[in-house]
Amino acid sequence: MHATVMHGPGDVRxxxxxxxxxLKPTDAIIQLSATCICGSDLWPYRSEGPFEQPMHMGHEYCGVVVEVGSEVRNVRPGQFVVGSFVLSDNTCPHCSFGYPSSCEQREFMTGAQAPYARVPLADGTLVATEEMPTSEQIPHMLAVSDVLGTGWYAAEAAGxxxxxxxxxxxxxAVGLMGVLSAKLMGAERIIAMSRHESRQKLARDYGATHIVAARGEEGIGEVMEITDGIGADAVLECVGLQQSMDQAMGVCRPGGAVGFVGVPHEVNFTGEGLFFAQKRLFGGPAPVRRYLPDLMGRVLRGEIAPGRVFDQTLPLERVAEGYAAMDERRAIKTMLTV
Amino acid sequence: MHATVMHGPGDVRxxxxxxxxxLKPTDAIIQLSATCICGSDLWPYRSEGPFEQPMHMGHEYCGVVVEVGSEVRNVRPGQFVVGSFVLSDNTCPHCSFGYPSSCEQREFMTGAQAPYARVPLADGTLVATEEMPTSEQIPHMLAVSDVLGTGWYAAEAAGxxxxxxxxxxxxxAVGLMGVLSAKLMGAERIIAMSRHESRQKLARDYGATHIVAARGEEGIGEVMEITDGIGADAVLECVGLQQSMDQAMGVCRPGGAVGFVGVPHEVNFTGEGLFFAQKRLFGGPAPVRRYLPDLMGRVLRGEIAPGRVFDQTLPLERVAEGYAAMDERRAIKTMLTV
Structure with a gap:
């Protein structure tokens, strides 16, 4: 088959x-119904360092099971499935405690920007639907696999x-899903920090009550004004840079919480700073597997439309254009049809 | 009057x-019933840097009100009171949210290692008892002011x-109070990491079910063994050094929490490390004012004996001996009688 391989920065083929x-009796092979490009795929795309070896890209996926290993019990060929970007056995103590993203057997999904993909730990990772979703539901089901689950975790971690x-x-896309998640969890005021008009609009559609376009100290000041000088009790940090983390900490009230889900790049904290700020901090790879049944159900019942974050759709063979569009911020998130 | 003044490292007079x-209409003056030396007083005592000016020491206190400013309404002369080491108005949004230790008017208490002390923000800071405690109850009431409240917060922050x-x-002393607090909050297994025999004994008395004397990787390994390789869901970091923080993070399970209450000295975190560890982090100066009514009540009803952490008692004029004893770890915590 043909699939997506990154050979170096900016070089997607x-x-x-x-x-x-x-490869293992716990594997499944799925035929992708759709796949997409993740903001985190842009880190190696923009990286300056050399690559050790070509990378098979893609970790967000949904599709139909075509083959299973001899030990797979929970899914069977012909079923439509969604899986988490983190592969987990769903039985270890960390999974049982609610953190499949820290599973003792944790692996990260790769190779999903392709017509077919291998899913290790299929029993623990995949959740099947009873019926085949409609083609209209596919983008929303795909979004559950990572970007909605990650936004949901940001909201949960932020309390x-x-x-x-x-x-x-x-x-x-994760920030926008964070807005949707906060809304679904009952937040009364949702302040989206956004500079781009099209994203501001989607944020409002998903439930944002306020938009703050300014960043840094100015942005913090505007949030403090909206909150009567108090700050927010729940802050979702969906970027992963020092500036965005400083902004998140800056708008959080003492005793509040910052949930962070952007993989941090050169972000640092001092113990003393965290101590006197008196703000909770919790992040990590989202335990999406725990959320799948609930979030898939909301999509199937038509309650949520997370797939609206896909503002560009391309056939899989044009995946390189999708990377370029997301890199240049011409697209929020690119879906790839198979 | 004579009182405790630190003129420089090791120089307590x-x-x-x-x-x-x-000085302000919101102040009260109290006559100390007893006071004590805090582990945090040892930081400047051991510091290498020069002092800008002599420091009036002491922030843990209980005693009898002798005078109040014109705006004080909640306490009156003759009442026995306990206050937090953090002064707060108990009415601002941060206080109302449960974090008087981040009060908008926050100040830190000083000058309590003395026969008399000024307590600013008396209405928000002090809690009076209905009757005068017995002399046997005084050490326990004194412990509530900081060291028990801080241990309690560590347990609360650790979930x-x-x-x-x-x-x-x-x-x-804070760690030992953390053991007591964890016990009172219903912890089933309490693993105290302690190298000193007398402290191990007190930890057991307060509810520790296991003692681990080893530190660093070896100590982490022993805790992992006790917890079947899983780690603890709640970790109380009561020191404030990088080694102790690494140990705390190392024994915490993914999805668990580290509550840290030792003022961190040169402790650092990377965002990436916190992300992939997937452990909650929350600390700060303890919101003792919120706990005072509950914890004072437990002492007065004879349910807890936190004052047992005072294993040395000296008359106030011999305060310098107390600093030396705590510095050399000959005493866990020194109470000063007035």
């Missing part, structure tokens, strides 16, 4: 590779509850 | 200073609940 096959004042730092 | 007086497995890093 759709080229012939070997078809995926069952959003009924009546909360939430701030979302970052207007990428 | 009991010397004549001006009597405290009402201790019924059935928790808790690890307490640090066997100083």
């Amino acid at each position: 759709f080229e012939r590779i070997e078809d995926p096959k069952i 959003v509850r009924e009546g909360s004042t939430a701030v979302v730092v970052g207007d990428g | 009991f010397e004549r200073i001006e009597d405290p007086k009402i 201790v609940r019924e059935g928790s497995t808790a690890v307490v890093v640090g066997d100083g």
Whole structure:
């Protein structure tokens, strides 16, 4: 088959590779219904360092099972499935405690920007639907696999509850999903920090009550004004840079919480700073597997439309154009049809 | 009066200073029933840097009100009171949210290692008892003012609940109070990391079910063994050094929490490290004012004996001996009688 391979920064190719096959008895092979490009795929795309080896890209996926290993019990060929970008056994103590993204057998999904993909730990990772979703539902189901689950985790880690004042730092796809999640969790005020008009509009559609376009100290000042000088009890940091983290900490009230889900790049904290700020901090790779049944159900019942974050759709063979569009911020998030 | 003044590292003197007086209409003057030396007093005592000016020491206190400013309404002369080491108005949004230790008017108490002390923001800071405590109750009431309240906060910030497995890093007075607090909050297993025999014994008396004497990787390994390789869901970091913080993070399970209450000295975190560890982090100066009514009530009803951490009692004029004893770890905590 042809699939997406990154050979170096800025060098994404759709080229012939070997078809995926069952390597372990716990594997499944799925035929992708759709796949997409993640903001985190842009880190190596923009990186300056040399690559050790070509990378098979893609970790967001949904599709139909075509083959399973001999030990797979929970899914069978012909079923439509969604999986988390983190592969987990869903039985270890960390999974049982609610953190499949820290599973003792944790692996990270790769190779999903392709017509077919191997999913290790299929029993723990994949959740099947009873019926085949409609083609209209596919983008929303795909969004559950990572970007919605990650926004949901940001809101959960930030402690959003009924009546909360939430701030979302970052207007990428995850930030927008953070807005939607905060809304679903009952936040009363949702302040989206966003500079781009099209993203501001989507943020408002998803439930943002306020938009703050300014960044840094000025942005913090505007949030403080909106919150009567108090700050927000729940802050979702959806970028992963020092500036965005400083902004998140700056708008959080003492005793409040910052949930951070952007993989941090050169972000540092001092113990003393955290101590006197007196703000909770919790982040990590989202435990999406725990959320899948609930979020897939909301999509299937038509309650949420997370797939609206895909503002560009391309056929898989034009994946390189999608990377370029997201890199240049011409697209929020690019879906790839298979 | 004579009171405790630190002139430089290792140089604590009991010397004549001006009597405290009402400076603002919200002040109270109390006559100390007892006072004590805090582990945090040892930081400047051990510091290498020069002092800008002599420091009036002491921030843990209980005693009898002798005078109040014209705006004080909640306490009156003759009442026995306990206050927090953090002065707060108890009415601002941060106080109302449960964090008087981040009060908009926050000040830190000083000058309590003395026969008399000025307490600013008296209405928000002090809690009076209905009756005069017995002399036997005084050490326990004194402990509530900081060291028990701080241990309690460590347990709360670490999310201790019924059935928790808790690890307490640090066997100083705060760590021992953390053990007691975790026990009172229902922890099922409490692992105290302690190298000193007398402290181990007190930890057991307060509810520790396991003692781990080893530190660093070896100590982490022993805790992991006790917890079947899983780690603890609640970790109380009661020291404030990089080594103790690394130990705390190392014994915490993914999705668990580290509550840290030792003022961090040159402790650093990377965002990436916190992200992939997936552990909650929350610390700061303890919101003792919020706990005072509950914890004072437990003392008065004879349910807890936090004052047992005072293993040395000296008359106030011998305060310098107390500093030396705590500095050399000959005493866990020194109470000063007035």
